[in-house]
Amino acid sequence: MKIIYNKILPFGKRYYAINLFGVLFAKGPCDEQLLNHERIHTRQMIELGFVFFYLLYISEWLIRLLICRNYFEAYRNISFEREAYANESNKDYLHNRKTWTWKRYIKLSN
DSSP: OEEEEOSSSSOSSSOOEEEETTEEEESSOOOHHHHHHHHHHHHHHHHHOHHHHHHHHHHHHHHHHHHHOOHHHHHHTSHHHHHHHHHTTOTTHHHHOOTTGGGGGOOSOO
């Protein structure tokens, strides 16, 4: 995964890195846990095709925003984020992960 260090992306103070089409934009150094989190997202993107991944990601965020009424809580409850956060500290996760695992994290309640 290519990493581009910059002070612009991602927008906002709450976010440190963003993965866009398999390229990681970060505001500073990245530890292994963050890199693993973003590698999980890259695998999700490859499974779905990049465009479809982003369409689902944004759609799910909008639905969860209606439910949660909080931007950050909606973000943390997106199925793709749930999978990545739940497994970011497992360095072997991507070696053992089955295709479409993110679907197990779709449940609507927190």
